[in-house]
Amino acid sequence: MESAALIIELEKRLPRKRFEHVLRVTETAKELAGRFGVPACIAEQAALFHDIAKFMEPSEMRRLIEENGEDVKLFSFHHELWHAAAGRIIAEQDFGVQDQDILNAIRYHTTGRAGMSDLEKLIYIADLIEPGRDFPGITELRNAAKLNMDEAMRACIVHSVRYLIDRNAAVFPDSIECYNEHVQII
Numbered sequence: 001m002e003s004a005a006l007i008i009e010l011e012k013r014l015p016r017k018r019f020e021h022v023l024r025v026t027e028t029a030k031e032l033a034g035r036f037g038v039p040a041c042i043a044e045q046a047a048l049f050h051d052i053a054k055f056m057e058p059s060e061m062r063r064l065i066e067e068n069g070e071d072v073k074l075f076s077f078h079h080e081l082w083h084a085a086a087g088r089i090i091a092e093q094d095f096g097v098q099d100q101d102i103l104n105a106i107r108y109h110t111t112g113r114a115g116m117s118d119l120e121k122l123i124y125i126a127d128l129i130e131p132g133r134d135f136p137g138i139t140e141l142r143n144a145a146k147l148n149m150d151e152a153m154r155a156c157i158v159h160s161v162r163y164l165i166d167r168n169a170a171v172f173p174d175s176i177e178c179y180n181e182h183v184q185i186i
Contacts, residue, residue, distance in 0.1 A: 006048050006095070014055060021132055022051050029126040036149045038118050046105035046123050049097065053086035061086040068093075077172050084110040112157050112178030121153045128156045154182040 011019050026047040033043035053061060061082040065074060070085040088107040091097040105123040108116065112124055129142050129152075137159055144155035161179045164171045 003044060003048060006045075010048065010052065013052060018051060018054055021130065022048060024130040024132050025050060025123075025126050028130045029122055032122050032126055032145065032149075035146075036118060036122060038122050042099070042102060042119060043122055043126075045097070045099075046102045046119060047126060049087060049091045049095070049102070049106050050109045050123055050127060051083065051087065052090050052106075053083040056083065056086060058082065064089045073173065077170055081110050081172060084108065108174065111172045111174040112153075112160070113174040114177040114181045116153070116178065118149060121149050125149070125152045125156050128160070150182070157182050 007023075010022055014022065026044055029043040029047035030040045032038070033040040053064075058079040061079065062075065064070075064086045065082060066072065068089045070089070074082055074085060084107050088103050091106055092103055097103060101117050101119045104117065105120045108120050109123045109127050113120075116124070125141075125145055129138065129145055141152070141155050141159060145152040157175065157179045161171055161175055164175075
């Protein structure tokens, strides 16, 4: 799908603030793509799709996940995580995305996972550091993204897991595996 047509579709599906977030993530992803040697057109497509299901009803996301063989462990965690799996399904079924790397980047942009591709890492990082984000530690994460992709991914997953632990929130198993992988390689 052409980016312009997808942007129009996203504007219909998302509240204004979320739509603007998606556009900022897309610009950040294209910038990181140039820095890290990922094709910008692929990064752009994955970034545009990453939150397409963010404002679906949880019951509809649940139905999509159940009917399409996604990991039902998701249902044991906050429904905030569900939109990534639902988004992957929508990108594939409704928009004809067939590139598995793009689909995985959409699917794992909230949790991460062990063995992420460069595109998956790039979308995870871009979603966390886009210019509209403002939280303690954001400067350090943005600085890490200026170094190299693995350092940026390590900093981002450490930040995310620490954030959840500090709030006594459950951490999805894929995030723990991603964390373990990245703290062991540095």
